Structure formats: C-alpha cells, structure tokens
Amino acid sequence: SQQGEEDPQALSIQEGENATMNCSYKTSINNLQWYRQNSGRGLVHLILIRSNEREKHSGRLRVTLDTSKKSSSLLITASRAADTASYFCATGGGSNYKLTFGKGTLLTVNP
Amino acid sequence: DGGITQSPKYLFRKEGQNVTLSCEQNLNHDAMYWYRQDPGQGLRLIYYSQIVNDFQKGDIAEGYSVSREKKESFPLTVTSAQKNPTAFYLCASSGGKVTLSSYNEQFFGPGTRLTVL
Numbered sequence: 021s022q023q024g025e026e027d028p029q030a031l032s033i034q035e036g037e038n039a040t041m042n043c044s045y046k047t048s049i050n051n052l053q054w055y056r057q058n059s060g061r062g063l064v065h066l067i068l069i070r071s072n073e074r075e076k077h078s079g080r081l082r083v084t085l086d087t088s089k090k091s092s093s094l095l096i097t098a099s100r101a102a103d104t105a106s107y108f109c110a111t112g113g114g115s116n117y118k119l120t121f122g123k124g125t126l127l128t129v130n131p
Numbered sequence: 132d133g134g135i136t137q138s139p140k141y142l143f144r145k146e147g148q149n150v151t152l153s154c155e156q157n158l159n160h161d162a163m164y165w166y167r168q169d170p171g172q173g174l175r176l177i178y179y180s181q182i183v184n185d186f187q188k189g190d191i192a193e194g195y196s197v198s199r200e201k202k203e204s205f206p207l208t209v210t211s212a213q214k215n216p217t218a219f220y221l222c223a224s225s226g227g228k229v230t231l232s233s234y235n236e237q238f239f240g241p242g243t244r245l246t247v248l
Contacts, residue, residue: 062242063174
C-alpha cells in the first residue's frame, strides 16, 4: 500500500521561480524523506525530516512537516532547468527499515 | 567508490522464462530492497531483507523470488508466474536498524528495465 500522496501530480514552472510540492500521509511516522528521480534513473535522497522537527533546510530545499495534518511540503527555490525530475515523498515508521513511497510529482522547469 | 549497482540495464524476456536481476552493494549496508516502478507510478515494494539469510515479502511479492546469501548481494528472480513483469526494477540498500540517531535513508541503484517480448 502507498501511504504518501504527492500533490500536484505534475508542475510546470519557469526557471527562477519557486516550486512547491505537497505530500500527505495516513498513519503515524517517525520520519519523512524526499527523493528525486531523473527520467529512467534511480532515486536520489534529498532530505530527511524527523517527526519531532517542523522545518529543515538544505541548500535551495526547504521541507516542512505538520504531523497534526499528516502533511509535508518540499519547496525548491530559484529553480533551474536541471531541477526537472520526479520528486517522491517516503514515510518511515517504527523500528523496521521499510519506507512507503508516494506516486510522485513530475516537475518541469522551463528555461 | 562506494555504491549500489544493478545489472543488466536492459533485459528482455520471452513469456514463460525466468530471469534474474542482479543487485550488489559495497556500502556495508544491512538492509536491501527491491521495488517495481510502472510508468507514471510510484515505487511498490517487492521484497526486502534486513539481514543476511532473511527476507520478507513486500506488497507485491507474487511471481518474484529473492535470496540473501551474502550481505553484498540481493538478486531478484522474476518467474513465469509473474503475469505482467514489464516494468522498471529498482534495488536499494540502507544502513541498518532505526535508532534515535540513525534513520533509514535508502540508496538506490540505476535500475533494470525489463521487457517481456
């Protein structure tokens, strides 16, 4: 079963604009992660936020987590054409290693 | 150069054949995973292994089999019982048990695209 659901499914913006993607989930978690996938490639880990954190930054990425609403957002500032990719949220919970991935948001950044 | 590798990159299978996808990691990770990705879809977990000689079914294990005889290797066999095997297969690994100070960030291989002819 897929717990995370990203919104929107697709997003097209111009270079320099900010991109915001949202993720909602259903059950309690101990961390939420965001991954990026370029077309036809493997996923790359971007950022992890723990359930007791509300906001985290890494370079041009900003992630927020609202456990009361069971939602997270990923903001990419000053987007570049190279940011074009699919972005997935993944939730982890309990003491096992498993992550549950959403269906992703396809971001297209037009030069 | 540490990482996770998958081979082959492209694989073609005739109906009724079993095929094995290779996944190797030199990250000294305890856990390994196999996912299936269909076009425009997210990742669905096929099997995972938390330790050598042990593995568990994921959400879509039917028609697949795995082994974990070595820490570095987690091959996936797509059997003839898998009715719709054409997909992109991704292998991943992660460092170990979730504790207060470590989490289960996963590292992915480049994927194998399997096509049934």
